[in-house]
Amino acid sequence: MDLHSGLPYWIIKNPLFDYYNPLKKDLETDIVIIGSGITGALMAHELCRTGLECCVVDKRSIATGSSAASTALLQYEIDVPLCRMAEQIGEKNAVTAYRSCLQSISDIEAVLKETD
Known part of the structure; x- marks a missing residue:
């Protein structure tokens, strides 16, 4: 290549x-x-x-x-490490952001199955 x-x-x-x-x-x-x-x-x-x-x-x-x-690539982590993000926006918001990213992989998988 x-x-x-x-x-x-x-x-x-x-x-x-x-x-x-x-x-x-x-x-x-x-x-x-x-x-x-x-x-x-x-x-x-x-x-x-x-x-x-x-x-x-x-x-x-x-x-x-x-x-x-x-x-x-589909990945659940964000560019900012969780511990640093927790310092910036609070632990609850940081964990929510990471969990949302993880959920997005399942959501995209569901769309692919739905649309064949």
């Missing part, structure tokens, strides 16, 4: 083609989500599940921003 290509690993490993469909006419929707990465995709999923109509827009091909540049 060329480590000096300047491209994110995931785009080199699984090339994404420049697939996008420019909006050619007016569109009526309840919510517009700007950004087609993991955050935009999960927002669209949750909002559509509630019956809201969503439109996801992005200036690039789907998921080619920071989602593609990430390490694509």
Whole structure:
């Protein structure tokens, strides 16, 4: 692998083609989500599940921003160690933050199972 290509690993490993469909006419929707990465995709999923109509827009091909540049790892820990975070925001809030991150892994697993 060329480590000096300047491209994110995931785009080199699984090339994404420049697939996008420019909006050619007016569109009526309840919510517009700007950004087609993991955050935009999960927002669209949750909002559509509630019956809201969503439109996801992005200036690039789907998921080619920071989602593609990430390490694509799911992990429960936050960048700040729990003991340091507890000093900054209190033990209860720090533990809640860590538990929420851990829960998010199960939540994403449930979304994947639900959407097959």
